[in-house]
Amino acid sequence: MADTNKPNPVAQPSALGKRGRSSVSPKGPPGKIQQMDTGFDMDTTESSSLNVEHTQTLAPVRDEVYYMEDGSCIFLVQNTLFNVHRTILSKDSSSFSTMFSLPQGPSSSPGPEGTSDNNPIILHGDTPSEFRHFLWALYALPPELRVVTTPSADLSQLIDIARVSNKYAFKTLETWALDAIQVYVNRKPCPILLAIPPPASYTFSVPHPKNPTSTSAVESGTAANTDQLTRLIRLAQLCGHQALLDTMIDLLTQLMTSSLQYAYLAMTLADELDIRALKGAAYLEIMQKATVVTAVDVDLTKPTISMPVGGTPFGAFGVSTTATTTTPTPPRTPETRILVTPSQQLRLLSGYYRLTRIWESLRTTPPPFEHAPSCGATWHQHGCNQSWVEFWKDKTRGDVVLGKGLADVLGRLRVIQKDYDRLGSSTAAYMHHDCRIAARRGIGECIRKIEEALPDLFGEPGDG
Incomplete structure (x- = not known):
């Protein structure tokens, strides 16, 4: 076998292999490996497309670590050759296991695909670095794997492992990497917060109105500064890892309350990934403060x-x-x-209109509550209701409440709730004590329902 320390000067393969996989050229017909490339490519798709023309002009080189002398399957990732073991890649009921079980091509082919540098299996949508990180997880010894649970863990490496594992259906390895990421981001102090720059350093851009896919605010501006934050949210959504997704949403929600830039990032990611839990809160922050x-x-x-x-x-x-x-x-x-974008502006306008309509209804009709059983025995329920209505009308006309934005329904309700707690027994003096407690619960329930409905309130007109 040739010296693994020297580049292999073979020509770039251009014909379809025996299993129908396309060459590096993006114009080739889709093949079986290419069909597996339907997962989320994180931020690598753009870089791959930018480099494809350059890599086509260069002879493939062998990877210094994972081109093994006793390997049994050769892959080409961009311009790098990897020679690894089929038995390793066939574990965990992966996509590779299915691929290796497919019948060989016609006898006129130049040998089985993946058995020589001249006829490798071509993988699309990955970078050599990502595939190398993935192979590290497959081949590493237990002492080496333990590093991912220490402060020295490489977050970018773990993200690559999880993404590539998800793409090729290595479910066990994917779960292991995601759990390690979850441990990493939950460290105190949070490494994600320590890594991100101040919001003042951000630059933003938006899609061109005539070509919405041309530029993404996350990709063009924010992702350059908050790469790990955005990649983690996308990864958790892609892999369906709810614990990690909840952690990242909570983190971003905390950040956006103190920074419009993070609110903008959250709004963009919520639209891109259809994250309901993030959408309403992000749009509300933008509407109120920007x-x-x-x-x-x-x-x-x-x-x-x-x-x-x-x-x-x-x-x-x-x-x-x-x-x-x-x-x-x-x-x-x-x-x-x-x-x-125009669609985001329409959602903001819709949310503003719907929230103001909610307040107009609440202004005259306080949240309902159920009277305590003792109220009917010792008090007149009509008088209890009247006292609650008078208290509510008085508080909704207060200067502090009216000082909030017209659409800041939640802010206004929280002011009323705070006053209700502060006044104590003097609150709505003619209400039964138990009814006053029930009325406070009614305010809290009203706030909760509006918070849950925020994603729908900021939907476009006609949305269900």
């Missing part, structure tokens, strides 16, 4: 509509429809200026 501007094409030869939403914080929700022949005037506070 000046929102829609990215649109401006033709200086025609009148346009300037649509800054908010002016002051979004709660004012002023929408200007004055025709102009110039670009929109920059907001007075550029640090809170958030660019959104």
Whole structure:
């Protein structure tokens, strides 16, 4: 066998192998390995597409670690050859086990695919580094594997292992990597928080209105600064690891309450991955605290509509429809200026409208509660109800409540709840004591229901 320390100057394979796999060229027909490449590629797809033209012009090189002299199956990942053992890759009922059981091609083929450098099995959608990390997990000894449970664990390596394991159906290895990630992110202090930069360093961009897939706010700006945070949320969603997903959602929810940049990131990820638990809270933060501007094409030869939403914080929700022949005037506070897509703006408008309608209903009709059994025996329930209604109307007209944004229903309800607790026995003096307790529970239940409904409130008109 050739010297493994020297590049192998074989030509780049271009024909289909015996099992119908395509060459490195993206124009080749899909094959069996390519069909397995339907999983989430994290952030590697873009880099793979950028490098494919360059790698086609270079001769493949053998990996320094995982091109083994006694290997029984040769893979080509981008421009790197790996020679590993079929028995190792066939474990865990993986996709490789299914692939190896397929019949060989016609006898006219240049030998079975994967048996020589000239005819390797070509894997698409991975990078050599990712595949190398995956192989490390398959071949590492127990003392080496224990490092993932220590502070010295390499989070990027674990993410690669989990993603590639998910792609090729190594379920046991995938679960092991995800559990190790869960241990890592739950360390105190949280390594994720220590790694992310201050929000002031972020830069954002939005998809072009005529080509929504051209640019992603996460990919173009935020992901450059919060790569691990976004990759972990995407990975947990891809693999269906609910514990890790809940941990990352809680972390991002905490971050976005103190930073609009994180709220913007959360809103974008919630839309991209359809994460209901993140969507409502993120849109609410943006609506309440940001000046929102829609990215649109401006033709200086025609009148346009300037649509800054908010002016002051979004709660004012002023929408200007004055025709102009110039670009929109920059907001007075550029640090809170958030660019959104037209669909995101529509969801924000819908949420604002629905929340204001909810408040208009609550303003005159307090949350219901069930009277205590003792109320009917010793008190007149009608008088108890009347006392509760009068208290509610008085508090909903208070300066502190009205000082909250018109759509800040949750903020207004929490102010009323706080006053209710502060006043104690003097609250709605003509209510039975047990009914006062039940009424407080009614406020809390109203807050809970609105929080649960936030994702639907910020849905587009017509959404169920």
